[in-house]
Amino acid sequence: MKKKTWLGFVILVIFSLIVSGCNFSSSDGNKDDKKKDGGTEGDDKVAQVLNIYASSDIPTLDSTKAHDAVAFDVLNNVNEGLFRQDENNQSVPALAENHEKNEDETVHTFTLRDAKWSNGEPVTAADFEYAWKRVMEEAGPYNYMLVTAGIKNAEAILNEEMDAGELGIKAIDEKTIEVTLEAANPLFETLLAFPTFLPQNQKFVEEQGDQYALEAENILANGPFKLVNWTQEQSWKMVKNEDYWDAENVKLEEVNVFVVKEPSAGANLYETGKIDRVKLTSALIDQYADNEDFSIDKESGIVFLRFNHNHEVLKNAEIRRAIGMAIDRNGLTDVILKDGSSPLYGVVPEAFYFSPDQKDYRELNGDFNKGTPEEAKVVWEKALAEVGQTELTVSLNIADTDEMKKVAEFLQAQLEDNLPGFKLDIKAVPFAQRLEIEKAIEYDLSLSTWGPDYSDPMTYLDMWIKGSSANRMDYHNPKLDELVQEARIETDLSKRYEMLLGIEKILLEEDAAVAPLYQRGSAILQRAKIKDLIKHPAGAEFDYKSAYIE
Amino acid sequence: MIITLFVIVTATFFLMQFLPGTPFTNPEKLTEKQLALLNAKYGLDQPAAVQYLRYIGNLLQGDFGYSFQYQGRTVVSMISDRIGPSALIGLQALVFGTIVGLALGIISALRHNTILDYGSVTIAVLGMSIPSFVFAALLQYIVGVKFQLLPVALWESYASTILPSLALSVTVIATVARFIRSEMLEVLGQDYVTTARAKGLRESVVIGKHVFRNALIPVVTMLGPLAVSIMTGTLVIEKIFGVPGLGEQFTLSILVLDYSVIMGITLFYSALFILVVFLVDLLYGLLDPRIDYKQGGQA
Numbered sequence: 001m002k003k004k005t006w007l008g009f010v011i012l013v014i015f016s017l018i019v020s021g022c023n024f025s026s027s028d029g030n031k032d033d034k035k036k037d038g039g040t041e042g043d044d045k046v047a048q049v050l051n052i053y054a055s056s057d058i059p060t061l062d063s064t065k066a067h068d069a070v071a072f073d074v075l076n077n078v079n080e081g082l083f084r085q086d087e088n089n090q091s092v093p094a095l096a097e098n099h100e101k102n103e104d105e106t107v108h109t110f111t112l113r114d115a116k117w118s119n120g121e122p123v124t125a126a127d128f129e130y131a132w133k134r135v136m137e138e139a140g141p142y143n144y145m146l147v148t149a150g151i152k153n154a155e156a157i158l159n160e161e162m163d164a165g166e167l168g169i170k171a172i173d174e175k176t177i178e179v180t181l182e183a184a185n186p187l188f189e190t191l192l193a194f195p196t197f198l199p200q201n202q203k204f205v206e207e208q209g210d211q212y213a214l215e216a217e218n219i220l221a222n223g224p225f226k227l228v229n230w231t232q233e234q235s236w237k238m239v240k241n242e243d244y245w246d247a248e249n250v251k252l253e254e255v256n257v258f259v260v261k262e263p264s265a266g267a268n269l270y271e272t273g274k275i276d277r278v279k280l281t282s283a284l285i286d287q288y289a290d291n292e293d294f295s296i297d298k299e300s301g302i303v304f305l306r307f308n309h310n311h312e313v314l315k316n317a318e319i320r321r322a323i324g325m326a327i328d329r330n331g332l333t334d335v336i337l338k339d340g341s342s343p344l345y346g347v348v349p350e351a352f353y354f355s356p357d358q359k360d361y362r363e364l365n366g367d368f369n370k371g372t373p374e375e376a377k378v379v380w381e382k383a384l385a386e387v388g389q390t391e392l393t394v395s396l397n398i399a400d401t402d403e404m405k406k407v408a409e410f411l412q413a414q415l416e417d418n419l420p421g422f423k424l425d426i427k428a429v430p431f432a433q434r435l436e437i438e439k440a441i442e443y444d445l446s447l448s449t450w451g452p453d454y455s456d457p458m459t460y461l462d463m464w465i466k467g468s469s470a471n472r473m474d475y476h477n478p479k480l481d482e483l484v485q486e487a488r489i490e491t492d493l494s495k496r497y498e499m500l501l502g503i504e505k506i507l508l509e510e511d512a513a514v515a516p517l518y519q520r521g522s523a524i525l526q527r528a529k530i531k532d533l534i535k536h537p538a539g540a541e542f543d544y545k546s547a548y549i550e
Numbered sequence: 551m552i553i554t555l556f557v558i559v560t561a562t563f564f565l566m567q568f569l570p571g572t573p574f575t576n577p578e579k580l581t582e583k584q585l586a587l588l589n590a591k592y593g594l595d596q597p598a599a600v601q602y603l604r605y606i607g608n609l610l611q612g613d614f615g616y617s618f619q620y621q622g623r624t625v626v627s628m629i630s631d632r633i634g635p636s637a638l639i640g641l642q643a644l645v646f647g648t649i650v651g652l653a654l655g656i657i658s659a660l661r662h663n664t665i666l667d668y669g670s671v672t673i674a675v676l677g678m679s680i681p682s683f684v685f686a687a688l689l690q691y692i693v694g695v696k697f698q699l700l701p702v703a704l705w706e707s708y709a710s711t712i713l714p715s716l717a718l719s720v721t722v723i724a725t726v727a728r729f730i731r732s733e734m735l736e737v738l739g740q741d742y743v744t745t746a747r748a749k750g751l752r753e754s755v756v757i758g759k760h761v762f763r764n765a766l767i768p769v770v771t772m773l774g775p776l777a778v779s780i781m782t783g784t785l786v787i788e789k790i791f792g793v794p795g796l797g798e799q800f801t802l803s804i805l806v807l808d809y810s811v812i813m814g815i816t817l818f819y820s821a822l823f824i825l826v827v828f829l830v831d832l833l834y835g836l837l838d839p840r841i842d843y844k845q846g847g848q849a
Contacts, residue, residue, distance in 0.1 A: 060621045060622055144579075231794075259794070261789045261798065268691060268702045271695045272702050435577055435578065
């Protein structure tokens with residue numbers, strides 16, 4: 001008897017210890033939500049509350065170290081840098097009230113508007129200098145963005161030939177920043193909207209030490225919203241920042257983000273009204289395709305085939321062209337994947353970038369190497385004869401994910417059916433392995449993916465120059481290299497745009513260097529009451545600044 | 551115990567070296583040069599033996615290191631933040647599952663070859679063979695969405711713990727029920743049960759004192775490790791119900807090669823496992839009068 005009481009007591013103690021150690025995200029927040037779901041709050045105004053989800057927790061909110069979509073979303077809405085992406089994904093001045101350039105556009109002077117950190121201190125030029133140098137010092141994962149921006153000495157610092165202190169940024173006085181570039185760079189302003197270029201308050205960062213940006217209290221806001229609550233692995237909450245310089249144009253009062261890792265759970269939470277926007281997996285699309293809240297968003301991630309340009313047969317451009325032409329993209333996206341993806345016949349995806357007169361880059365350049373199986377067969381047989389072969393057996397390097405396996409099997413069937421004498425072996429390996437094989441160029445064909453770093457076609461184009469770490473197939477065309485170098489410093493935007501179109505033409509029309517397959521998409525359920533929620537194709541994905549509930 | 555842990559740490563450490571890739575984020579865009587610099591920064595450019603010695607050295611000073619993925623967070627804080635929810639739903643599932651499982655198992659043993667027996671066995675077999683994620687998804691949809699009785703997912707109040715605990719308990723029910731049933735049946739056929747009955751003891755005493763208690767020993771043996779695996783978190787249930795637990799974290803850390811977190815959690819699991827096996831040994835003493843640790847083997 002005694003033993004049993006003792007055992008029961010122990011279990012009770014353990015249980016209560018565990019419950020108390022569980023930190024449920026506050027239950028009163030829950031009641032709040034219910035009240036607000038009702039729609040009214042005393043007067044007739046609709047509660048300006050947005051409830052959404054994220055597929056993982058925020059690894060860190062330190063802008064010098066952040067590297068993932070979830071953190072970028074929060075940073076973009078809680079902080080603000082010199083520039084910000086507008087609803088057309090154009091970089092527009094934000095904290096920079098004034099922007100002047102010298103004649104050859106290598107020295108940029110920014111004047112800051114009056115802005116405050118959430119601890120009341122002003123945002124100063126020194127905050128930018130500190131943060132940018134810190135990116136280099138800490139070897140942040142996006143330090144190469146400072147190199148892409150062409151900031152003086154960034155590359156040398158990255159290569160450890162110089163000290164981070166020698167970076168080309170200087171706080172002239174409290175309000176004036178001078179940034180020196182290696183050369184004129186038409187991309188500079190576009191890049192400034194990227195979270196890596198956000199300012200940081202040196203005193204605050206140093207006070208927090210290694211805990212900086214790991215809790216809601218350990219980060220300062222200077223953007224449209226403030227992070228007020230962050231329960232690890234569960235949820236976080238942003239509320240309107242009344243001290244933000246443009247606060248009158250911020251309509252949402254509250255944004256609640258819940259961590260939901262399982263898509264089906266997300267859909268169920270949408271059903272019960274807990275969240276207002278959810279991304280569906282292909283398994284759920286059929287079920288919701290008729291729902292009035294359903295829509296497909298084009299994403300900017302692309303999937304394409306790399307060819308090993310050292311391969312004795314694949315180095316022939318017409319062989320590569322025939323392979324590209326033989327694949328039925330529509331069948332791939334509409335029958336096999338069914339996940340919102342859409343066919344792609346270029347390396348720059350659709351709805352990603354628009355010319356100065358609002359034409360889609362993709363529309364302007366059109367479709368490359370699109371053809372019927374019959375046409376592909378003609379090109380194929382001619383090219384095969386040219387290289388003196390009657391058949392070709394190659395292997396395809398893929399990551400062993402469900403998506404990639406489905407695509408690879410489809411490619412195998414298509415190519416073997418449409419191209420006589422073609423045989424494809426699929427080699428599925430873990431993602432990291434696929435990448436290593438690709439970097440070592442030890443493959444024939446490789447099923448690759450790419451996502452943009454910034455909102456400009458260049459992010460898909462300069463990777464193909466000789467020596468680029470993303471080339472990974474020993475492709476080299478001096479004409480393309482030259483055009484990329486010219487476009488990098490061309491500050492006449494319409495001339496530059498022509499060059500960007502030209503680069504893709506060399507890559508695909510002339511060389512058929514890769515075979516683009518599809519552009520990713522996502523199937524979305526979003527309540528009709530949400531208006532003006534801006535989604536950017538590159539950099540931070542969401543901007544809640546202008547969003548409101550109707 | 552220390553030696554066992556040491557062997558586990560060593561084996562895990564060197565096995566991990568065979569995994570391809572890097573623990574750094576955004577591998578798609580890392581250049582060779584950046585990678586080399588990062589490796590140097592974190593000491594990953596050193597030979598495995600040197601890294602190993604350094605890790606063991608830190609470990610001895612109680613330093614489990616920092617996560618690569620969640621920069622700035624220590625492995626210790628990651629485990630302590632996430633073990634609570636896992637342990638809570640695990641414990642609830644275990645207690646509920648054991649009680650229901652025992653009941654089912656005992657009923658079917660005592661009413662051997664009757665409708666009740668067949669019913670319990672069917673439930674147990676279904677519980678074993680239906681994957682827990684199917685059951686979890688069904689529960690979530692029926693209880694959460696259709697009838698809206700309990701929260702669908704997330705971790706907001708005590709009510710949030712009920713569905714995941716239920717889903718998790720299915721395996722426990724099935725395992726315990728099948729085990730106790732076969733053990734009871736075996737014990738019921740033993741001579742001492744016949745003796746007890748012959749002595750004229752009441753049936754309830756025979757079952758309670760002699761049959762059940764003896765049948766419990768193998769069940770306890772099995773429950774120990776089951777408790778550890780269930781209370782340290784399960785990937786599927788935690789993911790479906792949005793439980794901020796450890797199971798999900800462990801799987802993720804392996805996928806992204808978060809070396810220090812993999813090591814930390816492995817070590818934690820192993821230590822817990824060893825501890826529980828030890829506790830189970832002690833429990834035998836309570837259950838079985840033949841085992842007495844004080845007397846050093848008085849049979």
